[in-house]
Amino acid sequence: MAENKPNKELSEYDKYRIVRSNSKNVCLDFYHNRVKFYPEKKTINIVVDSWERDDYIDELIEADEREQAKKLGSSYKAYESAEEEIDYEKDNLKGCQEYFEKFKSKYNFRASGLAGPFADDTGKLKNAMINIMSGSNVTLNYGEGILDFVYADFLTPAKKLYTVFSLLERIGEEEGYHSKSEDETEKNPDQLTDEEWTLRTYNDFDTTFPLINNIAYASLYSAIFPPLIKSSTETSKSIARYGNYLLALQKEFLELIEFCYDEDFYPEVLGSLYPSERLHLYRHAHDMPTSFERKEEFRTSHNIMDGDKMPYGTTGKEIINALKNLNFTPTNEQKAFAEKYGISTNTLLFTLQHHMFISARYVCCSIKDMLELELTKMLEQNVRFRKCKRCGKYFIMKGNYDTHYCDRIADGETRTCQQLAALENYKAKIADNKAVPIYNKYYKRYAARVRVHQLKEDEFNKWRYQAITKRDECYDGKITPEEYIEWMEAYFPNRKRKSE
Incomplete structure (x- = not known):
């Protein structure tokens, strides 16, 4: 046995x-x-x-x-x-x-x-x-x-x-x-x-x-x-x-x-x-073949075209002009040809007077085919993904714009990862910048004087421009924080009390 x-x-x-x-x-x-x-x-x-x-x-x-x-x-x-x-x-x-x-x-x-x-x-x-x-x-x-x-x-x-x-x-x-009785058995396809x-x-x-x-x-x-x-x-x-x-x-x-x-x-x-x-x-x-099958469909069409060079395509203006000038009165030779090959005279005349273009596209029947097709096209065109350093999801890199954050709005957020990252980077930057708290302190002091008309607005704006310049110099180490404070104090000296 x-x-x-x-x-x-x-x-x-x-x-x-x-x-x-x-x-x-x-x-x-x-x-x-x-x-x-x-x-x-x-x-x-x-x-x-x-x-x-x-x-x-x-x-x-x-x-x-x-x-x-x-x-x-x-x-x-x-x-x-x-x-x-x-x-x-x-x-x-x-x-x-x-x-x-x-x-x-x-x-x-x-x-x-x-x-x-x-x-x-x-x-x-x-x-x-x-x-x-x-x-x-x-x-x-x-x-x-x-x-x-x-x-x-x-x-x-x-x-x-x-x-x-x-x-x-x-x-x-x-x-x-039970799904079906014996006498209800489905026919073979x-x-x-x-x-x-x-x-x-x-x-x-x-x-x-x-x-x-x-x-x-x-x-x-x-x-x-x-x-x-x-x-x-x-x-x-x-x-x-x-x-x-x-x-x-x-x-x-x-x-x-x-x-x-x-x-x-x-x-x-x-x-x-x-x-x-x-x-x-x-x-x-993963012991998988390195080849991918992509089903391409080649076609001829009166309106679907690849590019604008004949025989691939032409301009919209040329198409409109051709349609305006169509003549549907066949000659005897055209009638004889159409009859011999079983083509309608209108189809023959339309094709003779209006260009037939060529184009190619893919036929996809499943999600798997579509995902593989899109991935291979990305590889051909060097389109890349990158992982967002904030939400951890991948995003498409666009052109030469080099960023590590996506433009999605994550769950529970109201701003995109790019916007949130920019805000976080700004906060981190000012946290290490001793000049920023100094600037903010004197900005509030002098803005209050503008509100009570002790300072004119144009004087305040002039000071603000110079204060921002000094702030950046302090951040770059060109002047010390102490020198920055001394400049701030000296620009608008404190007013003397009335009792004095």
């Missing part, structure tokens, strides 16, 4: 890939977003996948609901009443507005699928979009997306939601609830028609995404790369799977930022290396 061979132990990289890959009930690369980088401006533009309910899906849903009603009987209702449905939609609308305004206030939205009023007169969401980010066009600086993601709070909403669904599933088991597949996918997303949007909307990238959680009775496991995916990526990219950019991380070993060289060592240390 053959001896049973022990299962091969997974390598650390195998475990790494499993956590970041799709599972039975969770699809992590559901949205397909288009990403373009602008090296001159150091900006990223992301066009979010337009996953929305259209008339075609509406018809499928109505048919599906009618079929459900037949199976379950006339008592089947999605809501107890029309009022309850409207109330639910209004609550959902309010939450969508709050999340959308949060992202809109932080990032540059050039367009959005939800631009304009969110709802119609009945309070229902316009276009019934499930994800508020669908169709959005977002612009951000290199590194902003990474930092927003690594400092987002995914754990709090994930733990709360996991606890709720674990409890509900436990109650269901105790009451003998390969056996589904296109309509059935579309409907199942939409219903899964429609059912599960509103449950997890508190987690997904915790950061920009999790909002524009939402998962598809398939409808099942194991929702708690799906939530745990998605939450662990986000937390694993957070941990990885915080480690990457520290390893590749932190000036205080083993400076005696890594201090002379570029971030790209440090990344090479990081990947080796």
